[in-house]
Amino acid sequence: MQALEKKQDLAAQKPARRIGKAQREERILGYLFVLPVVIVILVLVYYPLAKGFSMSLHSLNFAMGPSDHFVGFKNYLHVIQDPDTIATAIHTLGYLAVAIFVELVGGLVFALTLNSHFRGRGIVLALTILPWALPGIVSGVLWSRIFHPDNGVLNNVLYRLGIIQDYQLWFSKPLYSIFFIGLVFVWSSLPLTILTLLAGLQTIPSELYDASAVDGAGPVYQFRFITLPLLRPALAVALTIGTVNALGIFDQIYVLNGTALGTRSITLQIYLMTFAQLRFGEGTALAFWLTLVTLAFSVGYIRSLRSARG
Amino acid sequence: MKQSPAFKYLRYIAILVLLIWSVGPIFVGLSTSLSTQAEINKVPAPLWPPHPNFKGYQALLVPNSVGNANISSEVSAFGKSMRNTLVATAMTVITVLFVCILAGYAFNRLQFPGRRFLFFFIIVTLPIPAFALLAPLFRIMSDLKLMDTYQGLVLIYLSAIGPLAVWLFYNYTADLPQEPEEAAMVDGCNRFQAFIYIVVPQMVPGIAALTAIVMLSVWGQFLLPLLFAPTLATKPVTVLITEFVGKYNANVPLISAAGMIALIPPAIVALFLNRYIRGMLSGWDR
Numbered sequence: 001m002q003a004l005e006k007k008q009d010l011a012a013q014k015p016a017r018r019i020g021k022a023q024r025e026e027r028i029l030g031y032l033f034v035l036p037v038v039i040v041i042l043v044l045v046y047y048p049l050a051k052g053f054s055m056s057l058h059s060l061n062f063a064m065g066p067s068d069h070f071v072g073f074k075n076y077l078h079v080i081q082d083p084d085t086i087a088t089a090i091h092t093l094g095y096l097a098v099a100i101f102v103e104l105v106g107g108l109v110f111a112l113t114l115n116s117h118f119r120g121r122g123i124v125l126a127l128t129i130l131p132w133a134l135p136g137i138v139s140g141v142l143w144s145r146i147f148h149p150d151n152g153v154l155n156n157v158l159y160r161l162g163i164i165q166d167y168q169l170w171f172s173k174p175l176y177s178i179f180f181i182g183l184v185f186v187w188s189s190l191p192l193t194i195l196t197l198l199a200g201l202q203t204i205p206s207e208l209y210d211a212s213a214v215d216g217a218g219p220v221y222q223f224r225f226i227t228l229p230l231l232r233p234a235l236a237v238a239l240t241i242g243t244v245n246a247l248g249i250f251d252q253i254y255v256l257n258g259t260a261l262g263t264r265s266i267t268l269q270i271y272l273m274t275f276a277q278l279r280f281g282e283g284t285a286l287a288f289w290l291t292l293v294t295l296a297f298s299v300g301y302i303r304s305l306r307s308a309r310g
Numbered sequence: 311m312k313q314s315p316a317f318k319y320l321r322y323i324a325i326l327v328l329l330i331w332s333v334g335p336i337f338v339g340l341s342t343s344l345s346t347q348a349e350i351n352k353v354p355a356p357l358w359p360p361h362p363n364f365k366g367y368q369a370l371l372v373p374n375s376v377g378n379a380n381i382s383s384e385v386s387a388f389g390k391s392m393r394n395t396l397v398a399t400a401m402t403v404i405t406v407l408f409v410c411i412l413a414g415y416a417f418n419r420l421q422f423p424g425r426r427f428l429f430f431f432i433i434v435t436l437p438i439p440a441f442a443l444l445a446p447l448f449r450i451m452s453d454l455k456l457m458d459t460y461q462g463l464v465l466i467y468l469s470a471i472g473p474l475a476v477w478l479f480y481n482y483t484a485d486l487p488q489e490p491e492e493a494a495m496v497d498g499c500n501r502f503q504a505f506i507y508i509v510v511p512q513m514v515p516g517i518a519a520l521t522a523i524v525m526l527s528v529w530g531q532f533l534l535p536l537l538f539a540p541t542l543a544t545k546p547v548t549v550l551i552t553e554f555v556g557k558y559n560a561n562v563p564l565i566s567a568a569g570m571i572a573l574i575p576p577a578i579v580a581l582f583l584n585r586y587i588r589g590m591l592s593g594w595d596r
Contacts, residue, residue, distance in 0.1 A: 026501050030422030033412035037472050038428055044469035045435045048446035113324040126584040127332050133580030134573050135530030137548040141569035142335040145342050153338050156354045199592035248439055251532045255552050267441055274445045287441040294439055
């Protein structure tokens with residue numbers, strides 16, 4: 001956002017050197033160029049947003065026959081007292097915890113690794129972003145081959161290595177399932193974290209490392225007192241994107257375990273409530289809860305990292 | 311940074327782990343797609359099939375290659391769904407590029423009243439999850455008779471990807487040198503001509519990057535087409551694969567082959583355009 005403000009200021013300082021015809025031409029061109037996207041966002045984001053908010057304030061439950069009367073915030077209260085919804089919220093926090101932990105640790109380790117020159121770095125970088133490019137559904141299909149209890153590769157390899165004596169049912173315990181599905185999700189999202197942190201690392205001047213090395217600083221000291229503080233802005237971006245994405249986890253769960261309650265996320269709950277149970281009012285109310293939480297997390301991260309920087 | 315030998319080895323280990331993590335699951339999928347169900351069910355199963363066969367791919371890509379007519383017709387839906395994905399992706403890429411390059415450029419370079427407000431109006435929708443809009447969008451699409459049409463899908467994708475694309479191209483335009491455009495206008499070009507003949511050619515790397523990013527994000531869409539592309543008229547391959555997962559859980563090679571075919575186009579784009587994608591997402595190599 002800082003970059004945005006800076007750029008806007010630059011643009012604002014541009015003197016109005018053309019007047020009359022050229023200026024009018026520029027204005028017309030400006031409106032023509034932004035009109036299509038403005039209309040689409042208005043009709044397909046703002047209008048449904050308003051309509052959705054109105055739906056969430058009404059009793060719309062088509063499973064019980066079409067009824068449509070204003071109930072205020074009743075749906076919002078009702079929906080967070082639902083035991084299934086509470087369970088799905090806890091699962092979602094589980095996915096979020098797995099995603100953030102692995103993305104931060106893995107993202108840092110791999111970004112530091114890639115932030116050096118070695119032969120084949122270009123190829124390694126290209127292969128690193130590959131998982132991010134693949135459809136989430138396909139990642140689910142690929143990883144289902146790894147975690148399958150009868151014929152999965154994880155059992156196969158661990159058995160061959162003698163680490164396990166019997167094939168394990170990885171998805172028999174909800175906690176395991178959430179961890180593994182979270183890992184599959186991370187497979188898709190980690191590349192973006194690595195790229196973000198790598199870009200952050202590349203803005204750190206190498207003179208800082210040279211100077212501190214002259215003063216006798218070791219790698220651990222350098223990481224703690226140079227890399228980590230200067231990486232804060234990139235970490236804030238990575239955390240925010242990671243959180244927003246993880247709260248929206250859907251595809252991997254759907255393909256690996258369907259809509260089963262044991263692994264159901266809040267997004268799947270919204271989908272089921274709205275489109276399977278036709279509880280439109282409650283479904284949209286839950287969706288607005290998710291939106292609020294998503295926004296709160298993003299603002300919170302950026303705030304806390306900004307203040308910690310001072 | 312000076313590095314001790316211990317650090318060097320740690321780095322090689324990290325690179326190896328990263329490569330196995332990134333490519334391993336794709337290798338597993340390939341190996342499965344070339345196996346028979348019997349080979350997969352062995353304990354322990356071979357990590358690579360001793361006699362690779364292409365039956366899964368054949369069933370999906372060659373019409374009437376499966377003996378059972380029932381399964382054959384279902385499986386032949388795969389070809390149609392791949393075409394659907396291809397058409398929707400191509401249409402969306404062209405639309406998003408056209409609309410968002412114009413907007414990104416205009417928000418950055420052109421002066422017009424309300425510019426800041428309209429830019430904010432679009433960018434502020436970035437963090438809104440699609441879930442908040444699904445139920446009302448479902449009604450709007452039905453009312454507009456855009457359900458199960460490519461046009462409807464393209465509009466929804468444009469509204470979902472548009473803010474990010476505008477944001478990326480706004481920043482990209484800001485990084486381009488402004489002098490060529492100004493020089494062209496001094497030489498008598500009007501603003502539009504300067505944009506078409508001078509600025510657009512300057513933007514080629516950014517256009518390549520945005521093409522790749524939009525292509526990848528549309529190709530992998532699942533929830534939106536699950537709702538808005540319900541029949542084979544527009545149903546994409548991602549949705550069809552989840553149906554296969556339910557139906558053919560005793561024919562894992564077939565499902566894996568479907569996954570492998572569906573990942574080829576995005577994998578090619580990611581590998582060949584990765585420099586541009588990285589540039590757009592996290593800063594261009596200088």
